[in-house]
Amino acid sequence: MAAREMYELSGAVFEKSCDLMRSLPPDLFAELCQQSIEHLQCQDTGIDQTLLCQRFQAAGVDTNMNEVINVINDVNYLFSTAAKHKLSTETLLNTFASHYKLPKPTLQVIRHVWNEEGKNLSDVEGSRDLLPAARLLDFHWKVGMAVSSDGCKSLNHPYVTVELKVADHSGQVQNKVFEMTIPEFQNFSKQFKEMSAALENV
Template identity: 60%
Template sequence: MFDRELEAFGFEKTDDLIKIVPPDLFAELCQQSVQHLQRQRSGVDCQVIFQSFQAAGVLISEDELRKIIRWITTLFSTAAKYNVTCEELLSRLISKLPKQILQVIRHVWNEEGKRLSELEKSRDLLPSGELVDFQWKIGMAVSSDSCRSLNHPYVTIELKVADYSGQITSKVFELTIPEFQNFHKQVKEMSSVLETV
C-alpha cells in the first residue's frame, strides 16, 4: 500500500528536481516539513526557502520548489501512516536519489519517524489547511475611472493559510461594509455554537 500511495502521488516526476538540491537545503526542507506535520510550525514558507535556494545558486522555480515540499511532506506522512522502518523507506528510494539525499532522509526518519508514526496513529498529524494569520484594514474608495466621487468604505482581509504540505499562501479579498457586517454576524454565530460544544 505504501508503494501504491507514493506512485499515485507521482514521485518519479519529482526525483529529477530533488537531484539538483544541495543536501543542506534538502535537510532544511525536511526539518521544516516534519515540524509542520508535528504542528510545531504553521507551514513551510516557500518564499523564504526560495530565496535561500537563489542565494545558494540553485536554479529552480518556486513552482518546482513547491513540488519538492509536497514530495517531502507526502513521503514522511505516508511513511508514518504505514509505520515503515527506515530501511523500508530507503529501499523504495535508493535507486532514484543521490546518496547524500538518502542520508538526509535516513537521519530525519531515524530522528522523527517514530514520533510521526505515533501522531499518525492518534490522527494528530496535520490533516488539512490551517489558518496561520488573519489581517484586516479599512479603506476608502475615493474615485474610479467611471465615477469621480465614490467615497465608499471597504474592508480588506488577508488570510494566510498553510496547506497540508506546509506551503503558506495568502488570500486577499475586499468586502463592502454590509458584506463585512454579514461576515461578522456569521462568525459570531459560529462562536456561540462552539461555546455550546
C-alpha cells in the same frame, strides 16, 4: 509494508522531483525535510516556498518556483505515506535507494529525520489523516472608502478589506485578499463571535 508497495504509492509522485532532490546540498535538503515534518505535525506556520526557492538558487541550484512547490509536495507525501503505513527506516530507505538512485548524503538525511521523527509522526497519523487542512496563520482588516470596487457598487461608501494569511494542505503560505461592504463585515464579525462562544462550550 513491502518496499514494492511503497514504490507503487509514490512512484509517479516522486519521479519528477528526484533530479532536484539529487542536486540539493544535504543541509538544504535537511531543512526542507524538517519543515515538512513540522508541517505534518501542525507545529509550524507553513512552508515558505518563496524563501526556499531563493535559498536553493543562492546555493547554486538551478530551479524555479514550480519545481520547488513540486518537491515540497513530494517530500510531504514521502513522510505522510511512510507514517500512514508505519514504515521502518530501512524499508523507506531501500525503496528510494533502489528506485530513485538518490545520493548517499540525501539518504542519510532521510535516515536521520525518520529515525528522529518517524515514530512521533506515525503516532499522530493514528488519530487523523496526515495531510493537514488549510490553516489560518494571520488576519488583518482595514476600513477604506470605495473609489472603484466589485463589491461596493456605489462610490464614496465605506468598505472593509480583509487579508488572510493561510497555509494550504501542503504547507505553502498564501495571502488571500477580499473586500466586503460594512453590513457584510458586520455579519462576518457576528459569525466569528458565535463561533467563539460555541468553542468556549466545547
